[in-house]
């Protein structure tokens with residue numbers, strides 16, 4: 521009965537009924553949400569369109585470097601984007617994709633902050649935990665001091681909380697509307713689920729390149 525309201529609340533999250541598209545590399549047909557889109561810029565550059573928002577003709581691949589490499593090798597970009605002599609560089613596109621996934625994670629963390637689902641800093645995270653409000657995930661800054669990082673990682677492991685290391689303190693602080701922040705915890709909910717999904721995706725594509 522709450523379907524409409526839920527859909528509205530989740531407007532920024534991937535929709536469950538996504539159109540099907542074919543991967544230009546392996547030719548598998550998948551939900552559009554599970555594929556990366558590529559478009560041609562007005563300057564005839566191939567751009568990654570991770571969030572499927574850019575106008576124009578697009579082609580798709582799975583989120584696997586091998587599929588992108590195969591698509592380039594088979595000339596799918598030339599045919600699919602109707603551009604002459606177009607052979608983009610897989611590694612450069614993969615870096616562009618990684619940046620867009622990072623931006624997406626930051627924007628989701630920002631949304632969690634605005635809806636009061638985030639807490640940050642060692643003290644606040646522990647205070648929430650003491651009130652039995654364990655977070656659904658934690659993100660620790662890359663430049664967090666090793667001692668504090670270890671403490672938080674142990675805390676996460678003890679409580680079976682997924683824990684990721686990403687971004688630096690300045691970037692986390694900025695998205696949380698504060699000065700530098702070494703750690704952020706996100707409470708359970710669709711935003712936390714989406715952030716975990718994106719961070720797992722980021723981890724898997726980073727391992728590929």
Ligand SMILES: [Zn+2]
Nearest residue numbers: 543546582587
């Ligand atoms: Zn594929």
